Amino acid sequence: MNKRSLRILEFNKILSMVTEYATSPMAKRRVDRMKPQRDIEQIRKLQEETNDALNRLNRHGNISFSGLCDIGASIKRLEVQGTLTSKELLDIAAVLQVAKAAKQYFLQPSFASRNQEPVSQTTFDSLTERFNMLLPLEHIASEINRCILSENEYADDASSGLKNIRREIRLTNDKLHQQLDKIIKSDANRDQLQDSLITMRNGRYCIPVKQEYRSKFPGMIHDQSSTGSTLFIEPMAVVNLNNQIKELANEELLEIEKILESLSAQAATYVSDIAYDLELLTDLDFIFAKAKFARATNSTRPIFNTDGIIDIRQGRHPLLEKHTVVPVDIRLGETYNLLIITGPNTGGKTVSLKTLGLFSLMGQAGLHIPAMELILADRD
Numbered sequence: 001m002n003k004r005s006l007r008i009l010e011f012n013k014i015l016s017m018v019t020e021y022a023t024s025p026m027a028k029r030r031v032d033r034m035k036p037q038r039d040i041e042q043i044r045k046l047q048e049e050t051n052d053a054l055n056r057l058n059r060h061g062n063i064s065f066s067g068l069c070d071i072g073a074s075i076k077r078l079e080v081q082g083t084l085t086s087k088e089l090l091d092i093a094a095v096l097q098v099a100k101a102a103k104q105y106f107l108q109p110s111f112a113s114r115n116q117e118p119v120s121q122t123t124f125d126s127l128t129e130r131f132n133m134l135l136p137l138e139h140i141a142s143e144i145n146r147c148i149l150s151e152n153e154y155a156d157d158a159s160s161g162l163k164n165i166r167r168e169i170r171l172t173n174d175k176l177h178q179q180l181d182k183i184i185k186s187d188a189n190r191d192q193l194q195d196s197l198i199t200m201r202n203g204r205y206c207i208p209v210k211q212e213y214r215s216k217f218p219g220m221i222h223d224q225s226s227t228g229s230t231l232f233i234e235p236m237a238v239v240n241l242n243n244q245i246k247e248l249a250n251e252e253l254l255e256i257e258k259i260l261e262s263l264s265a266q267a268a269t270y271v272s273d274i275a276y277d278l279e280l281l282t283d284l285d286f287i288f289a290k291a292k293f294a295r296a297t298n299s300t301r302p303i304f305n306t307d308g309i310i311d312i313r314q315g316r317h318p319l320l321e322k323h324t325v326v327p328v329d330i331r332l333g334e335t336y337n338l339l340i341i342t343g344p345n346t347g348g349k350t351v352s353l354k355t356l357g358l359f360s361l362m363g364q365a366g367l368h369i370p371a372m373e374l375i376l377a378d379r380d
Helices: 003-008 011-019 025-032 039-061 071-077 086-107 128-133 138-145 160-185 209-214 238-269 269-295 348-364
Strands: 148-150 200-202 205-210 219-223 230-235 303-305 309-317 326-334 375-379
Touching: 003 011, 003 128, 003 348, 011 025, 011 205, 011 209, 011 269, 011 348, 025 269, 039 269, 039 303, 039 348, 071 086, 071 238, 086 128, 086 138, 086 148, 086 238, 086 269, 128 269, 138 148, 138 238, 160 205, 160 230, 160 238, 200 230, 200 238, 205 219, 209 230, 219 238, 238 269, 269 326, 309 348
Parallel strands: 303 375
Antiparallel strands: 200 205, 205 230, 219 230, 309 326, 309 375
């Protein structure tokens, strides 16, 4: 396709408009790379997909691909038995949840009108196979979400080991705070402390001691105030408890790593299915973006022919304000093959020519056209 024609007819602006209706970065990239096709069978196939998606939008309402993200790198790591991070696993779960939602959208009954009973989904179209091939793998998504609450938060019940470790951490923390509470609440120590509170320095629990009473509190100095009047001391009475907490924290990290390894291994068992779900959902997101654009612009499916016939009725240039644009009718190729457009220099002639050119590009790319009825010739 002539790049100069694409630029002059502002085809890139149409793609920018369509991109707004795509959800995932993968589908947005597909839209950005979309080019007019030359093969009429390929054009008809693309138009059929857009039309079938539009029909589904009209029958069932909107479909959402929110949560669909690019997990391609994670899939490659699973293929070589790598361990994924919590975010990568959550992204996989999100993609599988999108697959589940898309499957439910596909299987829902349709309503011909608000007053009619639901009709079973039995119509076969160009999108049916894609929907049918989706595998939500609900047990994988459910297990990931059960264990990982957020990118930096894991459920206590993610494993029995993690549950036990965290119970020990809580018990040890309670013992440590009880010891420190005795120190800071003691009447004998009240005047020797800068504040009656427990603070943390370098991952260790400390108390703020006035500089002049340093010798009264045997222990480790971890920090001091900017003026030097306050020392943050870890009393000897809690050193062992602080050590236990640090050791338990390391055990917790090791246990979380085991959980991530286990979840990654489970996902790796279905890596080919996950990869296929990603491909199918990207396809559907891309196709429905074109359909949503068609619905938003009140567009119709163009009919292509190889006889050189053009018949545009009430065509509206999609880049002009829809409330002020003047629709045009253009007929050519049946009883005459030459059309002369005349009139004053007010922009109407140029808009008509650009409308025809842009409609051809859009139609060849699989996009519907903002017109009441449209027949286009299959020409470069």
